[in-house]
Amino acid sequence: xxxxxxxxxxDAPSARQQAVLDAVLGLMVEDxxxxxxxxVARRASCSKETLxxxxxxxxxxxxxxxxxxASRVHAGHDAAQVLDGATLRERxxxxxxxxxxxITGPTSVALNRIAIAHAGSRKSNLxxxxxxxxxxxxxxxxxxxLEAGRAAGLLAFADSEAAFRTFFGLVGRDIQIRLxxxxxxxxxxxxIRRDAGRAVEQFLAIYGRAKPDxxxxx
Numbered sequence: 001x002x003x004x005x006x007x008x009x010x011d012a013p014s015a016r017q018q019a020v021l022d023a024v025l026g027l028m029v030e031d032x033x034x035x036x037x038x039x040v041a042r043r044a045s046c047s048k049e050t051l052x053x054x055x056x057x058x059x060x061x062x063x064x065x066x067x068x069x070a071s072r073v074h075a076g077h078d079a080a081q082v083l084d085g086a087t088l089r090e091r092x093x094x095x096x097x098x099x100x101x102x103i104t105g106p107t108s109v110a111l112n113r114i115a116i117a118h119a120g121s122r123k124s125n126l127x128x129x130x131x132x133x134x135x136x137x138x139x140x141x142x143x144x145x146l147e148a149g150r151a152a153g154l155l156a157f158a159d160s161e162a163a164f165r166t167f168f169g170l171v172g173r174d175i176q177i178r179l180x181x182x183x184x185x186x187x188x189x190x191x192i193r194r195d196a197g198r199a200v201e202q203f204l205a206i207y208g209r210a211k212p213d214x215x216x217x218x
Contacts, residue, residue: 032114096196
């Protein structure tokens with residue numbers, strides 16, 4: 001695999017690069033099998049040479065695309081910040097809401113369907129790219145928040161990975177698999193916020209040392 005450029009690897013994508021990545025996502029929603037460098041160049045109105053300069057090769061472009069989609073999930077590092085109960089709950093709620101918004105959208109559904117199909121057929125490395133830059137990368141962004149909560153005496157757990165997997169499961173439940181298998185779910189913003197809040201309170205009931213929010217019903 002060719003090495004992606006330093007710009008694509010180290011910096012946030014420029015506005016022009018973001019437009020290219022959005023073009024890739026658009027092609028995936030329409031027909032994931034047609035995401036070629038030629039097709040992306042046509043859709044984004046840029047040259048193939050520019051794509052190779054920015055992203056290295058097709059895998060580099062796909063990696064940047066997955067990272068761009070995953071960046072919509074709010075999961076910041078808080079390892080150096082002392083949290084109180086309200087701030088911890090706010091951080092967890094923000095992650096849960098934005099993650100649900102992302103995974104229930106048509107873009108992520110299309111991306112994950114293609115990744116699963118390619119992982120099964122070994123047609124490309126998209127499955128591994130999505131796993132590394134989606135679930136695993138998001139976990140590495142959320143775990144410092146959990147660890148900061150533990151350091152502040154708000155959470156009690158032995159293994160931050162196990163705690164994150166519990167939270168991840170409480171937030172996502174069976175929503176993603178149902179969408180991937182074609183079910184149409186009626187999830188509006190209010191419903192997503194309600195489900196996210198329920199997951200946060202359930203997580204705090206398992207791992208929290210702070211009192212649960214008395215205004216939120218599990």
